[in-house]
Amino acid sequence: MSSDLDQQLATTLKHHAGGDIDPAPIVEHARRRGHRLRLRRRWLMTGGTAAACVVLAAAVMVVPSGRAPEGVTMSATALVLPDAPGQPGAIARPEAVGADPGVVHFTTDSLISGASSATWSAGRGVESVEFRGPTGQARFALARSVATLDGLQQTLSSAGRPQPPTDVRVGGRPGVAWFDPSGDRKLWFVRWQPVDGLWAQLDIYATGRDEATDAASRVRFDGARRCVVPFRLRSLPPGGRLLGCSVTLSRSDHGSFDEASLTVGDDSGRWLTVRAQPVPGRDAREADLVAGPYRARRQGSDVLEMFVEPCVVEAFLKGWGNGYTEPEGLTVLSGYQPVRDLDNPDTW
Known part of the structure; x- marks a missing residue:
């Protein structure tokens, strides 16, 4: 499999070499945040003092609305999707990956345990989770073809100078890893086949190849979660x-x-x-x-x-x-x- 990966990655790296990160995801994220801030500002300006008092009262009475009171620490499972009873993991049903927008056919509980937020996605041929926290950011994606993975926009910043891939093993399966400089950090890409017919990739900031492949090995494919x-x-x-x-x-x-x-x-x-x-x-x-x-x-x-x-x-x-x-x-x-x-x- 390694030779196949090397050939496919050579094409991908040649296509992206020397280029900057696609700014579209960053711009879209900023636009979304800015839009929400404008909504808040517009509401406060038009609501006047009375509306502001209502906000303060609502902020105190948060428990009945289902919001967590200020200062309450979220549980360790706050970023985890609900279980999908009766749904197989990716190993049991590789053909189901990306076909059902209501199911993610992998779990990453230990990998996201220290994150502050996580974005889960499913459908249209791919399943993914992107998580962020105090120590950095990472994205894992699972698809039924290399072309689908290659078609995903890069969302983590790098210098646009990908280095040649090297052989690695992830959970006992062969794969490849390469890195792209990113200031004083390196953005590592680990790609492997957890089972025939599926391709997985983890993009993560790491100090070295071993740290990146260890993180990739923490993804499990024997369970499923509901995308809700x-x-x-x-x-x-x-x-x-x-x-x-x-x-x-x-x-x-x-x-x-x-x-x-x-x-x-x-x-x-x-x-x-x-x-x-x-x-x-x-x-x-x-x-x-x-x-x-x-x-x-x-x-x-x-x-x-x-x-x-x-x-x-x-x-x-x-x-x-x-x-x-x-x-x-x-x-x-x-x-x-x-x-x-x-x-x-x-x-x-």
Whole structure:
């Protein structure tokens, strides 16, 4: 297998050599954070003193709403997805990886135990988790083809000078590892086949090859987790179905739910993404569109937005979508149904 990996990686490294990291993920992350901050600022400015008092009162009375009181330490399982009873791990069913947006066919409990946040994704041919913490950042991805892994955007910063791969073993299976300088750290890439028909890759900042491969060996493929979000989409366009799931969990005084999204699409290649993020209060701008029981508005030319307490909900028709019309987006939003407890993924 090593020779196959070497040949495939040579093509990949040649393609990326000398290039900088794709800035798109970083820009998108900054845009999302900036948008949330603007919502908070806009709400406080329009709400006046009375609204600010309501916020303070709500901040004190956080327990009934399901949010963790300030200063409470999140449990060790705060970033872990719920179990998927009856679902096999990747070793037992390699063909199921990336095919069901509701299931992640691997577990990384020990690997993310010290992280402060984790983003889980499943569907459209790939499953992944990206986690961040005081000591750094890493991403693990699992797919049924090398091409799928090569098609993923690099999300961790590097110098764009990948070094030649060397042979390694991960959990007794042969693989390869290479690194890319990143300031005083090295970004290591470890790629291997945990079972025939599957390809796995861990991108991680590490002091050396042994540390990187040891981290990779802590991923397990004999269990499965549910990729869950705190809402349902009950109204899909004709032929539409769920294609992808993504959820970010964090250890925070403000609760474990950070954001989540579902991707809807059909066999013609059309798709759109619905994302929900908690915000501290209602945005005061006028909403002039109707989405079932909700009021929505346009955010630019390709995003629909509405407020369903306590979340801002967006439907991306372009960029994070392709081919769906505004009326179809409003139909999808009309079927948005939130769960009651945002911070208990077991109930999602």
